[in-house]
Amino acid sequence: MQMKADYVNAFYLATKEVFKQMLDVETELGQPRAVEDMLAGKEANVLIGLTGDIAGSVLYSFPQKMALEMVKILSGMEMEELDVFVTSALGEMANIISGNAASFLEKAGLNCNIFPPQIILGKHKTVSVAAQKAIVLPLKTNIGEFEVSVAVKN
Numbered sequence: 001m002q003m004k005a006d007y008v009n010a011f012y013l014a015t016k017e018v019f020k021q022m023l024d025v026e027t028e029l030g031q032p033r034a035v036e037d038m039l040a041g042k043e044a045n046v047l048i049g050l051t052g053d054i055a056g057s058v059l060y061s062f063p064q065k066m067a068l069e070m071v072k073i074l075s076g077m078e079m080e081e082l083d084v085f086v087t088s089a090l091g092e093m094a095n096i097i098s099g100n101a102a103s104f105l106e107k108a109g110l111n112c113n114i115f116p117p118q119i120i121l122g123k124h125k126t127v128s129v130a131a132q133k134a135i136v137l138p139l140k141t142n143i144g145e146f147e148v149s150v151a152v153k154n
Contacts, residue, residue: 006105006108007054007105007150007152008032008135008137008150010101010102010104010105010108011058011097011098011101011137011148011150012029012137012148013101013104014097014098014100014101014104015027015060015097015101015137015139015148017100018093018096018097018100019141022074022093022096023070023073023074023143024073025073025141025142025143026141026142027139027140027141028139028140028141029137029138029139030137030138030139030140030145031138032135032136032137032138033135033136033138034133034134034135034136035133035134035135035136035149036132036133036134039059039061039127039134039136039149039151040061041059041061041120041127042061042062042063042064042123042146042147043062043063043064043067043082043121043122043123044061044062044063044064044067044082044086044087044090044119044121045059045060045061045062045119045120045121045127046059046060046090046091046093046094046117046118046119046120047059047060047117047118047119047120047127048060048094048095048098048114048115048117048118049114049115049118050098050102050112050113050114050115050152051112051113051114051115052110052111052112052113053105053110053111053112054105054110054112054152054153055152055153056150056151056152056153057151057152058094058098058101058148058149058150058151058152059127059134059147059148059149059151060090060093060094060097060146060147060148061146061147061148061149062090062144062146063144063145063146064082065144066141066143066144066145066146067082067086067090068080068081068082068086069143069144070089070090070093070143071085071086071089071090073143074089074093075089082121087119087121090117090119091116091117091119092117094117095114095116095117097148098114099114102114132153133151134149134150134151135149135150135151136148136149137149137150
């Protein structure tokens with residue numbers, strides 16, 4: 001089944017909004033691409049499951065340097081490593097973005113619930129997703145580049 005642009009757009013708009021509000025960081029969308037089966041992660045990844053009218057998952061993938069900088073902006077403290085504090089903050093941000101995206105989708109008449117975040121750390125990780133295809137949104141900011149991968153079916 002075709003993944004609707006509206007689903008992907010909801011996550012893009014929510015990400016853009018949350019980065020602006022919480023970090024005062026602008027995000028610029030690169031060229032989206034379709035990926036089959038496995039998603040390649042970066043050093044810090046947050047996976048959020050989706051259920052309801054649309055089912056699947058969203059993977060937020062950050063390079064370590066960017067993840068540490070994001071949490072520094074949020075907390076005002078210098079971060080050295082991807083520890084419990086940093087991963088907790090990343091999980092919470094992914095939760096907020098996903099919750100906002102779910103709200104956008106609900107306004108469009110779709111029931112969408114999110115699962116608690118799963119944190120996946122380490123270089124060269126791949127993540128299997130519930131859907132056949134994922135749309136990967138490469139995003140650029142002044143603190144680094146990251147990806148939001150949306151894999152849903154309705």
